Amino acid sequence: MIATLLPAMSVGTHLSCQRGTTVVHDYGHLLDKIPVLRVLLINDTREAQLAINGSYQITGSLTNIIDQGQGLQKSKIFITNGCINIGNKQYNNSEIRITGLRDGAIELNNIRYRGEIRIVQQFNNKFSVIEEVDLESFISGVLGSEMPPTWDEEALRAQAVTARTYVMYKKKVRGNEAYHLDMLDLAYRGMSSESPRLNKIVQDTKGVVMVYNWNIFPAYFHSTCGGHTEDVQSVFGKDSIPPLSGVMCNYCNNSKYSRWSTDINKSEIERRLGDAKVYVSNIYSIKAINLGAGKHGSRVEIVSANGSKEMNANDFRLMVGPNYLYSTAFDSKNNGKSITFSGRGWGHGVGLCQYGAQAMAEKGFQWTAILKHYYPKIELVRVY
Ligand SMILES: [Zn+2]
Incomplete structure (x- = not known):
């Protein structure tokens, strides 16, 4: 997606930093709207619990409305005779889509989500659940799960951009596959880990990703590196690039996992x-x-x-x-x-060291400087 983005002209928005000046290249016109992600929430299960707060509608795979209602008490989802059952209602469809209307939230296995969910039948009376959610809402749901929500906001901004870059990379690589991310990719708890403070921090960096040579890349991150981050080649066997080849980290000594x-x-x-x-x-x-x-x-x-x-x-x-x-x-x-x-250290050691990022933030570094330290030779680009 961003591979097609050539630096014909970089319209720079200068953000002053306490430690150095960094430019976020503004290509906000590149994507006309926030990308939508498909996230595999539950894979190949026989049973799940669903509740809906507020009004909702259910459509079949042909987008025809097959049901609608106002609030749904906690109900069991299960498959019988090729039909999808929700409580005592039965839908003769291989797949259904449930949309909460007017901010109605969907609660799946006690976790609240703001997007739409699709229930997709699999073999042997099993089903999977895929959420369709805009990328910014997804990052809001990741941030508080991947980093302590009370941490310094510069560290949280760096984490938001890191997660957004990782997610954009996955979306590009998985393209038209059934889903772009699963629960192994990132810790994600829907609206359950959101807060006004975290949502504002995500909003501050809205649409900003890291690129290397104007290509998006898998921006790995981990808890604590223990003194030096690691080369992606050595850990995951992927081609080494400067942003993922490892840097000194004198910042995470205070982590209990150092x-x-x-x-x-x-x-x-x-x-x-x-x-x-x-x-x-x-x-x-x-x-x-x-x-x-x-x-x-x-x-x-x-x-x-x-x-x-x-x-x-x-x-x-x-x-x-x-x-x-x-x-x-x-x-x-x-x-x-x-x-x-x-x-x-704790984690695979590639990319951003979270405890290091927090220590840098406490020393007065801004999120742009933190990212440039852990991912050398990157550019920061706003793509929507
Ligand atoms: Zn470190």
Whole structure:
């Protein structure tokens, strides 16, 4: 989308910063309206709870209105005989769309959403739910879930632009696919994590994204890098570009995840790996290897009774559990029944370091300077 945007003329809006001056190129005319995202809220389930506050209408896949009403008490969604059931109502459609009218909010499994939802039948009496929501409302629903909402507003603005860039990239890459984002991409809780303060912060940066060489890119971010962010190539195997190749970070030392140590039972590690169909027993050692610029392991080597096994380090961390093994920048020690991991940082280490961004904001850096630090050689562009 933005690849077609060539810098024929950059109409710069100068934003003065306490630390340096940064330009947000104003291409607000590029998109005539806020893009709409398709977000997979629930995948392939047999049952969900729906409630609607206010008036609503239900349309079939041909946009014909098949039902409307005023408020809906909490009702069960389920499939029988090829029909979609909501409470005691039955719709003989493979897919229906529910739209809250006049600010009516849709509540799905106790989370409120402001967009439209589509209930789409799958095989074996299962269904998925996809929300259609404008990008700015989506970012408002992400911001308070991805960063503590009480943090400095410059850090929150940097996070808003980071999330918007990531989302625009996903929308570009997934194009006409059934959905652009799922719940693994970003933490999102609809209207439930919004607040007037956060909505204003999103509004302050409305339509602003980062580009490198006038291309949108996957603006990864994480909690704490532990001293140096990591190269996207080493963590995700993607082509390295300057904004995602890793920078020094002298800002996240105060994060409680900057340095950590944790003891995990071998049997627990074996069980968790087994759940992901990686079978090891009697672990002898686990080593992070192929260290990147931020000293995060690109791979891990597990020596056990099954011999020596190598795997992608980030996959290993997610299998063991990101709330147990905080990062892949670790040393480890065999204690007999357990392994002690001592490491740095929380998360994959690529892109914005959130604790670092907060510390920069507290030191007086503005959001533009924070982004230029963590994503070198970017331009900031307003696209709508
Ligand atoms: Zn950091």
